[in-house]
Every structure is written in structure tokens, then in C-alpha cells.
Amino acid sequence: MPSSILMLENVTKKFGKFKALDNVNISVDRGEIRGLVGPNGAGKSTLIKTSLGLLRRDYGKVLLFGKDPFFDPEARERVGVIYERPALPASMPVIEFLSKAAEIYGSTKEHLRDALELVGLEDQAYKPFSQLSAGQRQRAAIAHALVSSPEIIIADEPTSNLDPVERNKILELFLEINQERKLTILISSHVLHELLRISSTITIIKSGKIIKSGTPDEIVRNISMTRIRCKDPESLKELLSSLGFSFTSEGGNVYVKTEEKGIASKLLNALSDYIKKGNDIYGIEFVEPGIEEILEE
DSSP states (O other), rough: OOSSEEEEEEEEEEETEEEEEEEEEEETTTTTTTEEOOOTTSSHHHHHHHHTHHHHHHEEEEETBOOOOTTTTTGGGEEEEEEOOOOOOOOHHHHHHHHHHHHHHHHOOOHHHHHHHHOGGGGGGGGGGGGSSSHHHHHHHHHHHHTTTSSSEEETTTTTOOHHHHHHHHHHHHHHHHHOOEEEEEEEEEEEHHHHHHOSEEEEETTEEEEEEEEHHHHHTTEEEEEESSSSSHHHHHHHHHTTEEEEEEEEEEEEEOOOHOOOOOOOHHHHHHHTTHHHHHHEEEEOOOOOHTTOO
């Protein structure tokens, strides 16, 4: 059995003169969680739609289970798909919707109940979708994807419409599905640190091009960030700028790049002098880099 479930080879997709995908190469292996990360407009959704045969590429080759999904729709029969904002019938109870899907897929009632239990919606099964939270609706969409007994789940920005607590729960659910059900997962996001937690491989895409691909450790190996929480970010930024540090800020946090040898020690010495002058610092911690730092390399 081939290890690669999905393969794109030298794939280019144009919309007029605009290249949404530019000579893309990616291979998703059986059993892995592949994180597809990039800023909004990077080409993530186009890559997913092209992988499913919903869009026809202009150049290159796409194989899903060894078949071209654009010309052979049977290639999609073993795929469960989850979107950012699933289109679910507001007035229909969850169990009715999933039961109809199970009939279409030829799934058993036991399989349906198992999917509901896995996503944690057995107590909400008879509620209409209008009464569910955004996180619960996304769980229902995952259950719908599972009902067909797929071998791979493809999820396009499945956490972007959720609050932080639900985002974490959905990510943990994907990890559980991968580990316990041995399902391959391709999941996209514009938030790198989320997918670093659960992915076996990360692929970074920007402007339709694959920038980098590797394990989470390989992706962030040469980049480290130090987050500083302080009372007066503006005065701290003035100090950092005068000393030549590379930094960004967000709210009351200042993020300093500390990947180069000796930078962390230099930063700590500077912060020590800053505190001695009567300035307040509430916290210093090392954090994972974001997608912006990866793309700046």
C-alpha cells in the first residue's frame, strides 16, 4: 500500500494572470497530521480545493489515492472534508442530519453513535444546529466527516471562527482522531503555534509558493522569541531600538528575536539595566515564533 495518500507535483493554478498556486509540490503520507500554514490569501484554500479536484489546476499533477480527483470523483470517496464555517441546516436536529448522511454513505447506526461520542455531542444530538455554539457546530461537522469512514480528513481553517478554549478543544480532537483512529489529517491554519502542537509535519505556504516544509522542530529550529510584558512598552522599544534588537509589539507585549548566539544574554543584561532605572517588567518568557517570524527568515 503506497505511503502517500495525496500528492501534488509541480502544480500551478491561475485565476487570470494571478498565480494562486505556483509550482507547488507536497506529499501527504498515510497516518500523519500535515499542518498547512500561511497568512490569509497564501493559497491554502486553493491548494485544498485543487487537491480534492474541486478546482482544475493549470499545470502539474494531482493524485488522491493514486487517482486524479478532477477527472475521477471516486478518489474523493475516502475523504472527509471540514470547512471553516460549515453549512449546516439551522432548524434540523444534529441526529437527523447525521442520520441522513449515514444513509447516503451506507454507514451503520453504531458507527453514527460512535462518531457522535467521539466528538462529544451525544448529549446534544436532538438539538437543532441553531441552538449549538460555534464550537459544537464544528464538532458536528467533524462527526459528519467521520460518518463516511474516511481514510483522510482535510480541514480548511477549522478553528478560525472559534474562541481560544474551543480552538484548543478542536485541535485536541483532531489529535485524538489521528492517534486513536489512525486517520491521516491535512489541516490548514494561519496560526503557526496551534499546528506546531499537533502536527507531525508542517508546510509553510506564502503567495502560492511552498516556503518551507519539515517537522515542527525543523520549522522553528533557528528561531526563538522572547516575550516581555512591561508597564511602558514604548520606552522599552526605544531602548531595544537603540541597542539594535529586532522586535515587534502587540498590546503590552514586546517580542524580541533571540535566535543568534549571545543575543539572549545581551537582552537580559539590557533588561536588568532597564529595571534598575525604575522601569517595571512583569514577565519574561521564551515563546514559539509566529508565522511572520518564519516568513522573515
